[in-house]
Amino acid sequence: xxQENSDQLLKRIHSYIENLSxxxxxxxxxxxxxxxxxxxxxRLRPVLMLLAYNLYKxxxxxxxxxxxxxxxxxxxxxxxxxxxxxxxxxRGKPTVHKKWDENTAIxxxxxxxxxxxxxxxxxxxxGYMKEVMDxxxxxxxxxxxxQQWDMEFETRTDVTVDEYIEMIRLKTSVLLSGALKIxxxxxxxxxxxxxxxxxxxxKMGLAFQLxxxxxxxxxxxxxxxxxxxxxxxxxxxxxxxxxxxxHAGEEDRKKLQAWIEAKDFVPSEKIEAVTSIYDKxxxxxxxxxxxxxxxxxxxxLLDEVSVEPALKENLRDFVCGLMNRKx
Amino acid sequence: xxQENSDQLLKRIHSYIENLSxxxxxxxxxxxxxxxxxxxxxRLRPVLMLLAYNLYKxxxxxxxxxxxxxxxxxxxxxxxxxxxxxxxxxRGKPTVHKKWDENTAIxxxxxxxxxxxxxxxxxxxxGYMKEVMDxxxxxxxxxxxxQQWDMEFETRTDVTVDEYIEMIRLKTSVLLSGALKIxxxxxxxxxxxxxxxxxxxxKMGLAFQLxxxxxxxxxxxxxxxxxxxxxxxxxxxxxxxxxxxxHAGEEDRKKLQAWIEAKDFVPSEKIEAVTSIYDKxxxxxxxxxxxxxxxxxxxxLLDEVSVEPALKENLRDFVCGLMNRKx
Numbered sequence: 001x002x003q004e005n006s007d008q009l010l011k012r013i014h015s016y017i018e019n020l021s022x023x024x025x026x027x028x029x030x031x032x033x034x035x036x037x038x039x040x041x042x043r044l045r046p047v048l049m050l051l052a053y054n055l056y057k058x059x060x061x062x063x064x065x066x067x068x069x070x071x072x073x074x075x076x077x078x079x080x081x082x083x084x085x086x087x088x089x090x091r092g093k094p095t096v097h098k099k100w101d102e103n104t105a106i107x108x109x110x111x112x113x114x115x116x117x118x119x120x121x122x123x124x125x126x127g128y129m130k131e132v133m134d135x136x137x138x139x140x141x142x143x144x145x146x147q148q149w150d151m152e153f154e155t156r157t158d159v160t161v162d163e164y165i166e167m168i169r170l171k172t173s174v175l176l177s178g179a180l181k182i183x184x185x186x187x188x189x190x191x192x193x194x195x196x197x198x199x200x201x202x203k204m205g206l207a208f209q210l211x212x213x214x215x216x217x218x219x220x221x222x223x224x225x226x227x228x229x230x231x232x233x234x235x236x237x238x239x240x241x242x243x244x245x246x247h248a249g250e251e252d253r254k255k256l257q258a259w260i261e262a263k264d265f266v267p268s269e270k271i272e273a274v275t276s277i278y279d280k281x282x283x284x285x286x287x288x289x290x291x292x293x294x295x296x297x298x299x300x301l302l303d304e305v306s307v308e309p310a311l312k313e314n315l316r317d318f319v320c321g322l323m324n325r326k327x
Numbered sequence: 328x329x330q331e332n333s334d335q336l337l338k339r340i341h342s343y344i345e346n347l348s349x350x351x352x353x354x355x356x357x358x359x360x361x362x363x364x365x366x367x368x369x370r371l372r373p374v375l376m377l378l379a380y381n382l383y384k385x386x387x388x389x390x391x392x393x394x395x396x397x398x399x400x401x402x403x404x405x406x407x408x409x410x411x412x413x414x415x416x417x418r419g420k421p422t423v424h425k426k427w428d429e430n431t432a433i434x435x436x437x438x439x440x441x442x443x444x445x446x447x448x449x450x451x452x453x454g455y456m457k458e459v460m461d462x463x464x465x466x467x468x469x470x471x472x473x474q475q476w477d478m479e480f481e482t483r484t485d486v487t488v489d490e491y492i493e494m495i496r497l498k499t500s501v502l503l504s505g506a507l508k509i510x511x512x513x514x515x516x517x518x519x520x521x522x523x524x525x526x527x528x529x530k531m532g533l534a535f536q537l538x539x540x541x542x543x544x545x546x547x548x549x550x551x552x553x554x555x556x557x558x559x560x561x562x563x564x565x566x567x568x569x570x571x572x573x574h575a576g577e578e579d580r581k582k583l584q585a586w587i588e589a590k591d592f593v594p595s596e597k598i599e600a601v602t603s604i605y606d607k608x609x610x611x612x613x614x615x616x617x618x619x620x621x622x623x624x625x626x627x628l629l630d631e632v633s634v635e636p637a638l639k640e641n642l643r644d645f646v647c648g649l650m651n652r653k654x
Contacts, residue, residue: 029475080437084430103411103478106433110407111471113440118464121457129456130448137445144438148356151430 002058003311006318009050009060014043016064017071022115032096032108033115036075039091044322045070045179051315052183052197055307062123063186066132069119070179073136076112077143079105084151113140124186131185139178146171157260159237161246165206173205196305203298204319210291211323213238217275218284229271235260239290240283244274247281295323329385330638333645336377336387341370343391344398349442359423359435360442363402366418371649372397372506378642379510379524382634389450390513393459396446397506400463403439404470406432411478440467451513458512466505473498484587486564488573492533500532523632530625531646537618538650540565544602545611556598562587566617567610571601574608622650 004012017037023030046067050060081087082095083105089095097105120136121129149167153159180201184194216231217240231238245253256277259270278284298319302312331339344364350357373394377387408414409422410432416422424432447463448456476494480486507528511521543558544567558565572580583604586597605611625646629639 026472026475026479028479029472080433084433106407106411107471107475107478110437110440111468113437114464114467114471117444117460118468121460121464126453126457130453133444133448133460137441137448140441141438141445144434144441145353145356148353148434151434152353152355 001311003054003314004050004060005314006047006051006321009054010043010047012060013046013050013064013067013071014040016061017043017046017068020068020119022118028104029108029111032079032100032104033112035099036079036096036108036112037072039075039093041075041091043071045074045175047318048176048201048315049179049183051318052180052189053187054183055193055305055311055315056184056187056189063183065119065122066124066182066186067179069116069122069136070175070182072112072119073116073140073143074175076109076116077147079109079112081147083109084147116140128185132182135178135181135185139174142170142174146174153237154235156237159242161239161242164237164239164242168206168209169202172209173202176205176208177201190306193305193307196301200298200301200305203294203301204323207291207294207298208322210239210287210294213240214284214287214291217278229267229275232271232274233267240278240287241274243286244278244281244283247283247286248277252277252280291323328638330381330641331377331387332641333374333378333648336381337370337374339388340373340377340391340394340398341367343388344370344373344395347395347446349445355431356435356438359406359427359431360439362426363406363417363423363435363439364399366402366420368402368418370398372401372502374645375503375528375642376506376510378645379507379516380514381510382520382632382638382642383511383514383516390510392446392449393451393509393513394506396443396449396463397502397509399439399446400443400467400470401502403436403443404474406436406439408474410436411474443467455512459509462505462508462512466501469497469501473501480564481562483564486569488566488569491564491566491569495533495536496529499536500529503532503535504528517633520632520634523628527625527628527632530621530628531650534618534621534625535649537566537614537621540567541611541614541618544605556594556602559598559601560594567605567614568601570613571605571608571610574610574613575604579604579607618650 020037023034049063049067049070053063054060078090079096082090083097083102086097087095088098093099095105096108100108117136120133124132146167146169149163150171153164153167177198178201181194181198184197189197213231216226216228216238219226219228221228230236231241235241241256245256248256256274259265259274262270299316302316303309305312347364350361376390376394376397380390381387405417406423409417410424410429413424414422415425420426422432423435427435444463447460451459473494473496476490477498480491480494504525505528508521508525511524516524540558543553543555543565546553546555548555557563558568562568568583572583575583583601586592586601589597626643629643630636632639
């Protein structure tokens, strides 16, 4: 079977998304949507969908509308999340509520969510429509649930590791999984394969998010692309902070608590102090173990998918690349 | 064929909506949705959907999920519109962003829009699914377009009557029409009947909104249920204000302009002054003519629907009741 690798698929879906024709009046509603979709990004979710489809079928262009739908949904969540977080910048450009205003961000976001559904249904084979829309709808709702937990955790001090993992499962993993599952369904995969690919996506999403948290503390700023220590500065209850609290001695726990409650501080000092407690507790190692465990579980699930191992190479390579792993 | 009148249908769908089971964790996400759906209201759109379905089929309970879907969508728009308009109250209760906060209003609204799609697809017969979802998606997008025009008109001074009519068609009419058309499609109506019912809804929606504008100036506060003069106070570019500008003499036009630009004024004085210009120009009569014209056009479209005239009585009675008309 003819397959394309992730670079080829990315190029094609990126160009498809750039040339989407949903623009119409009023421009005040559609301009911000075009702006957000034009900011680019890795197009991770559509590429995953195409890779999953390509395990079973060659004509990937058949599902470009659905791939555009999942990307539109993802970008809708970024638009509204940035508004809720009052973030100024996204991908190096002003966010919609900064470039326009809050009402524009609300309403254009709503229209974008509806457009995501439109794309998802466009040319969707009748026989798969219900199943695809079920996966998409459930996933979309779960992403909202993840965002709600994330916001609630900001003011809570008793978040457990299990709660944190469930939050990132909802906020990050299920959309990757949903993309893979929809691609598999449209490719005609068995229910078992669709489930395995979904579960593979969950594990990889957890590994991916935990790695993102890890790099926020221990990453190379030049490579990571974000400032280091952002999560520490805003007291984000990551796996690392929760675990540090659980493993630190009495004195370090008090220090950590003081830094969390501190109102006036020099950012670099807080980052350094918290990181040094992380180091003492060995958080880096604990976090890497957790990442590796999810990553390995994910790969085992992919192994079970009932297509020729050679056909899984593109998907495997893509995910390994995301994790910066060599095979 | 066994039919139910609008009161019977309202009672059944109201009870169905009250007993919907979509609640799950996190409560912070779903509580506001339950709150908004529990505020009641006339359930106009679901009743229209059921009445349209009932022109063709008896088992109205088959489409309760779709009827709940259109009501959920409508209530989602109220939730986000109230946030954008910074409205404090809705149906005598605090709005979601007042009772909770703005982020809750954004995110619970998003989840509500997704839930509306879930209900719309629930138990939808496969053969009608694509058509139903097409109507729903297009309608949902048009309602956003109407809201965008409405917001843009606030800062414009050159809005024409045609533009105003197009805005209320999008913001108000299409959802009534969409409800009727989806009911017709699910009832197995011909494409021509579905179109006629859609167009009937458009005309009735325009008549209904113009009457609402009319009552905002000339209504009996005890009956109308809202304070009189609200549109005048916020310079809303209604058919009446636009027409008054077009028909007033030089002097009255200047007076009207001065009231629109006035920053400090006694509300009752502004209402009285603008109303007296309306009276001089004969706006009440012009507005009633326009309402009657749309209303009559609507009834003629309903006459063309190819079911026994006796079967159309419930739908006709319901719409006449909304317009406070005797047949």
